[in-house]
Amino acid sequence: MRIQRALAVTALAAGLTATGLTGSSSAASAAYSCPVGNVCFYSGSNGTGSRCNWSADDPDWRSGSVVCSWSSSYPVKSVYNNAYFDVAYFLGASYTSYVGCTSLGDSGNLVGDYKLRSHDLGGC
Known part of the structure; x- marks a missing residue:
């Protein structure tokens, strides 16, 4: 036995x-730890490092309803879209200077050094 x-x-x-x-x-x-219904951005590759997350659009990460304290000093290196919509992200406040889009449920590393400042859920 x-x-x-x-x-x-x-x-x-x-x-x-x-x-x-x-x-x-x-x-x-x-x-890639990220609450359900949120989009998460990370300072490190592969969902590591510091994380900022939102459950809604944010036109300005530096003065919006959720402030991402490291986003003005460090680039976003990875993203996990655990929200309910695709997410578009931008270099500028108020959704200016489009960088890219991540589909619902996808995650990955950003190629380049982007100090993102806003994102739009459903904006892809």
Whole structure:
């Protein structure tokens, strides 16, 4: 019985590794921690570093309803859109100087050094 149980555990571990569901992928997805219904921007790549998050549009990250304290000093390196709409982001206040768009449920790194200042949910 013990041998069968040990073989079953070994087979399960091998199956998880074959499908890519190992501890390292769990750690990678944990880096993109973002509340449901929010868009999150990070100072580090792959959802690491400092995080600022919103559940609505913000025309000015430096003086809006949510102030992102690091956004004027450090560029945004990654984004996770866990909101209910696509999100467009901009270098300027009031949605000026478009940089890019991230679809609902997507995450990733930004190529370049962008000190973002506003975003528009549903603006893509």
